Amino acid sequence: MRILYAIQGTGNGHLTRALDIIPALQQHGExxxxxxxxQVDLPLPYPVKYRLNGMSFIFGKNGGVDFYKTVxxxxxxxxxxxxxxxxxxxxxxxxxxFEPISSWACLLAKKHCVGLSNQVAVLNPHxxxxxxVDPMGKFILKNYAPTTAQYGFHFARFDDSIFTxxxxxxxxxxxxxxxxxYTVYLPAYDDxxxxxxxxxxxxxxxxxxxxxxKQPLRHENVSVQPIQNDRFLQSMASSAGVLCAAGFGTxxxxxxxxxxxxxxxxxxxxxxxxxxxxxxxxxxxxxxNLKKKHLPRIQDWLEHGQPLEVHYPDETDALxxxxxxxxxxPKIFKV
Numbered sequence: 001m002r003i004l005y006a007i008q009g010t011g012n013g014h015l016t017r018a019l020d021i022i023p024a025l026q027q028h029g030e031x032x033x034x035x036x037x038x039q040v041d042l043p044l045p046y047p048v049k050y051r052l053n054g055m056s057f058i059f060g061k062n063g064g065v066d067f068y069k070t071v072x073x074x075x076x077x078x079x080x081x082x083x084x085x086x087x088x089x090x091x092x093x094x095x096x097x098f099e100p101i102s103s104w105a106c107l108l109a110k111k112h113c114v115g116l117s118n119q120v121a122v123l124n125p126h127x128x129x130x131x132x133v134d135p136m137g138k139f140i141l142k143n144y145a146p147t148t149a150q151y152g153f154h155f156a157r158f159d160d161s162i163f164t165x166x167x168x169x170x171x172x173x174x175x176x177x178x179x180x181x182y183t184v185y186l187p188a189y190d191d192x193x194x195x196x197x198x199x200x201x202x203x204x205x206x207x208x209x210x211x212x213x214k215q216p217l218r219h220e221n222v223s224v225q226p227i228q229n230d231r232f233l234q235s236m237a238s239s240a241g242v243l244c245a246a247g248f249g250t251x252x253x254x255x256x257x258x259x260x261x262x263x264x265x266x267x268x269x270x271x272x273x274x275x276x277x278x279x280x281x282x283x284x285x286x287x288x289n290l291k292k293k294h295l296p297r298i299q300d301w302l303e304h305g306q307p308l309e310v311h312y313p314d315e316t317d318a319l320x321x322x323x324x325x326x327x328x329x330p331k332i333f334k335v
Contacts, residue, residue, distance in 0.1 A: 001028060001029030001030070001092045001093065001324075001328065002029060002030050002032070002090060002091045002092050002093075003025050003028065003029050003030065003031045003032070003091060003092065003093045003094075003095065004031075004032050004034060004088065004091040004093070004094045004095070004102060005018070005021065005022065005025055005031055005032070005033055005034070005095045005097075006033075006034040006035075006036070006050075006094070006095065006096045006097065006099035006101065006102035006103075007033065007034065007035050007036075007097045007099055008036065008037055008054075008097055008098040008099045008100075008117075008145075009035045009036055009037030009054070010037040012227075012249055012250070013118070013247050013248045013249025013250065013252075014097045014098060014099075014117070014249075015035075015044060016168050016249050016253075017097065017153075017165075017166045017168070017249065018033075018044060018097065019044070019045075019168045019169070019170070020166050020168050020169060020316045021097075021116070021166065021316060021320065022044075022046055024316050024317050024319075024320035024321075025095070025320055027317070027320075028320070028321075028324045029092070029093075032049040032050070032091070033046055033047070033048045033049055033050070034048070034049065034050035034051075034052065034086075034099065034101065034102055035048050035050070035051055035052070035099075036050075036051075036052040036053065036054025036082075036099055036100070036101050037053075037054050050086065052082045052086075052101050053078050053079070053082065054079070054082070054099065054100055054101050079100075079101070082101045083101055083104045083105045083108060084105075084108075086101055086102060086105040088102065088105045088106050088109050088111045088113075089109055089111060092328060093114070093323075093324065093327060093328055094106055094111060094112070094113045094114065095113075095114045095116050095323065096113055096114065096115055096116070096117075096145055096147055097116050097117045098115070098117040098118075098119045098120075098144070098145045099145055100144055100145045102145075103115070103145035103146050103147055104145075104146070106147075106148075107146055112148050112149065112327060113146075113147045113148055113149070114147060114148075114149045114150075114151065114323055114327050115145065115147030115149065115150045115151065115152075116151045116152075116153075116323070117145075117152065117153065118152065118153045118154060118248035118271070118275070119141055119144075119145070119152075119271055120147070120150040120151065120152035120153075121152025121153055121154040121158075121162045122141070122152075122154070122270075122271055122274035122275065122278075123138070123141060123142060124152060124154075124158065124159050124161065124162060126158045126159040126162075127154060127158045127159070127162070127274065127278060128158075128274075128277045128278045128280070128281040129274060129277055130273040130274060130276065130277045131277075132273070134270045134273065137268070137269070137270025137271075137273070138270055140270065141270050141271055149326070149327055151163065151319070151323060153165050153166065153248065153252075154248075154278060155251070155252065155255065155275075155278055155279060155282060155310070156278070156282060156310075158278075163315065163319055164310075164311070164312045164313070164315070165248070165249075165252035165253075165256070165312055166316050166319075167252065167253060167256045167312050167314070168253075170233065171233065171253050171256065171257070172256075172314070174233060174234075174237040174257065175237065176237050176238075176257055176258065177237070177238045178238070178239070178240050179238045179239070179240075180205060180240055181204075181205040181206065181207050181235070181238070181239055181240065182204060182205070182206050182207070182239055182240055182241050182242065182243060182302075183207050183209070183232070183235045183236045183239040183241075183242045183243070183244075184198070184206055184207065184208040184209065184242070184243045184244065185208075185209045185227075185232070185242070185243075185244040185245065185250055186208075186243070186244065186245055186264060186290075187210075187211040187212075187245060188245060188266045188267075189290060190212065191208065191210050191212055191213050191217075191224050193290065194208055194222075194224075194290070195208070195219050195222045195224070197290050197292075197295065197298075198221075198222050199219065199220045199221060199222055200295060201221075201298070201299065201302065202220075202221060203221075204221060204302060205221055205223075206221060206222045206223070207223055207225075207235045207239070208222060208223065208224045208225070209224075209225060209226070209227050209228075209231075209232050209235070210224050210225065210226060210227065211227060213225075213226060214226050236250075236253065236254065236257065236259065237257055239259055240259070240260070241259050241260040241261065241262065241301070241302075241305060242254040242259050242260075242261055242262075243262045243263075243264070243298075244261070244262075244263060244264075245263065245264060245265065245266055245272060246263040246264065246265035246266070246272040246273070246275040246276040246279065246286065247272060247275065248275060251263060251275070251279065251284075252312070255284075255307075255308055255310045255312075256310065256312050258307045258309075259307055260301070260305040260306055260307045260308075261279070261284050261285075261305075261307075261308065262284075262285050262286070262287065262298065262301045262305065263275070263276055263279055263284065263285075263286050263287070264286070264287045264288075264289065264290060265286065265288075267289070282308060283308055284308055285297065285300075285301055285305065
């Protein structure tokens with residue numbers, strides 16, 4: 001069987017999940033990989049057949065998506081060309097982890113496409129939602145990478161079609177300790193803004209991992225270093241807690257490692273607002289932003305925050321087997 005596995009390259013959660021999904025798919029056939037997006041931080045230890053521009057959201061430095069840069073890098077002609085040229089009909093199974101080129105190529109070719117992502121789950125009606133209504137954000141999330149079958153990941157099994165997070169083997173094998181520092185990953189914030197806020201907590205050692213700085217630096221009790229997978233995982237596994245955005249991959253790994261967690265969802269990002277709502281429902285504290293008025297809540301978390309107990313068994317092989325069994329029989333395409 002020929003399988004196309006297409007991965008969204010913006011952010012690290014899609015790529016880290018792929019590290020376990022790829023070998024599981026390879027048990028069922030020949031797997032070709034597609035990665036699209038322009039903010040890829042984590043290299044895959046597998047050959048990638050298709051590296052495409054796709055359509056990326058560019059992280060800004062003020063807590064959200066930089067819409068100017070996002071629009072500036074978008075190329076509708078290139079996007080349409082990549083869709084038309086992708087030979088999805090050559091594959092017996094197409095799996096898309098919120099990857100738009102493969103999804104739209106299947107839509108135009110009337111080809112069955114399996115959605116496998118956290119984004120699929122947050123649209124489920126049984127999942128906690130933010131209080132503020134965002135119809136445009138919901139519309140974008142629903143239509144960015146349309147699929148004909150959906151298997152979602154979330155922090156808890158809110159529905160039968162939702163599965164607990166895939167925790168990569170590298171994280172499951174980490175030695176967990178508490179050396180007292182706090183790990184920080186807020187890619188949509190400027191490093192200086194993060195430093196300005198965190199240096200106010202004088203007794204805390206902060207280890208910040210940055211998308212914006214290529215050289216390590218230190219200011220008082222805050223160290224900043226570029227993102228490097230092994231260093232980040234070691235920092236997280238030996239931390240007292242983690243302050244991060246409300247994506248899916250990193251918070252899932254923090255919860256699995258039994259570390260206390262505080263999330264700051266990116267502005268104007270409906271998926272992160274939904275993730276923050278789900279985490280809040282489960283008992284994880286959230287911050288709207290890093291403004292001065294919210295700093296007492298960080299202090300309260302430092303003093304009183306507790307890890308959330310979760311159970312994330314390794315079900316990757318069983319899930320992939322289910323996807324293959326349920327999606328390789330003849331399908332009737334429905335728009």
